[in-house]
Amino acid sequence: MRSYLDFEKPVAELEAKIEELRALEKPDGAVEIGEEIGRLEAKADEALKGLYAALTPWNKTQVARHPQRPHCLDYVGGLIADFTPLAGDRKFGEDEAIVGGFGRFRGESVCVIGQEKGSSTESRIKRNFGMAMPEGYRKAVRLMELADRFEVPVLCLVDTAGAYPGIGAEERGQAEAIARSTAACLDLRVPNVSVVIGEGGSGGAIAIATANKVLMLEHAIYSVISPEGAASILWRDSGKAQEAATNMKITADDLLKLGVIDDIVREPVGGAHRDWAAVINATGDAIAKAFDELRELGPEAVRQHRRDKFLAIGRTLA
Structure with a gap:
């Protein structure tokens, strides 16, 4: 229904x-x-x-959070053949909020890392609503290091409200884990492409979204904090989330103009949740195009391309 x-x-x-x-x-x-x-x-x-x-920025926030929107595992199922998931960070344990493994994307080997929110009450609890713990980001680092060693490109699917802010996560080094994951993205000698498929929230998103090419679905959002969180801080009133969403420039169109993302994947009329097949195919085409543009770059050129991209953000604003 x-x-x-x-x-x-x-x-x-x-x-x-x-x-x-x-x-x-x-x-x-x-x-x-x-x-x-x-x-x-x-x-x-x-x-x-x-x-x-x-659609207003707040409307887009609602669409990005739509419960029937396709999630990470739906894209993996539609785009990645022979997917083999890997678990654990080899330090503490497994984090179900982050899915990772190896497979084939249109005939080429690829390492896939993504945040999975879950699609039912049971799976959402299991996946912690896509909010990863430190061990999730350490698992991402482990997979990126494996991909780098075997010269396999990395694809990241971003969909999280943010990293989990609980006491246990903080005790196990949440901030340090996010920083190391971000650094691992920057240090990769293989091309990496990230796609914001729903919510791209705060450091929890940037930890796997620091890529050579950052793509974003048309009605996804990408921000340093949620509109509700920003409203609570700025106006002490979470009810002003709509105003915050408008002022924060969190939509794909705004972020493309600002140079934060590289391309927008257009969604079917009515949003991705109305036509999964169309949006997954369109996302696959955009990913293939992004990887093709990076194919001729050598290891050091790939790394320099990524660093130059992020150092340039904000330097050419009027």
């Missing part, structure tokens, strides 16, 4: 009416309502296009 966001109410009402009419429609044509269904479907499509053509 489709879940609707608050601003999608006009579309929800039209699609509910369509379902009611379909339930009344008789196979023998005794009740002829096909024409009315077609008219309502066209009206719903137009309403959806209108809504998504004028």
Whole structure:
């Protein structure tokens, strides 16, 4: 059953009416309502296009968090063949919030690291809602080092509200683990590409998003802090999250202009959750293009390209 966001109410009402009419429609044509269904479907499509053509940053935040949006493992299943997951950081334990392993992307070997939020109550609890512990980032470092040793490109799929801020995580060195993961990204001698597929929250995202090419889905968000968190700090009122989202420049279009990301992957009308196959295929094409652009660079050139990219951010703003 489709879940609707608050601003999608006009579309929800039209699609509910369509379902009611379909339930009344008789196979023998005794009740002829096909024409009315077609008219309502066209009206719903137009309403959806209108809504998504004028999304505010807060609307995009809601779309990025949509519970039916495809998550990391959905992209892995759709894009990576022969995927072999690896577990554990060899220091403390396994973190289910970060998925990692090796497989083949369009015939080429690739190391995949991503944050998985889960798609059901049980899996969300198991995955800690995509919020990784220090051992998750240390696992990411271990996989990046393996990829570097065997000259395998790295693909990261970013989707987290942020690193887990609990006491246990802090006791085990959360900040240090994030810093070392970020440094591992910068030190890679193989090309790495990151895609923000949903939420790119704070250091929890940048720990695996420090890449030669950073891609972002059209309705994803990428920010130093959540809009609610920023509103709580700036105005002592989390209710001003919409205002914070607008001022923080967290959307793909804003971040492309600022040079923080390199390309935008367009989503189907109505968001990625309405057409998984289309958005996963489009993401795969964008990833392939990004890797192709880096293919001719040698190990030191790859590393320098990455460093130059991040040092340049913010230096050419008007």
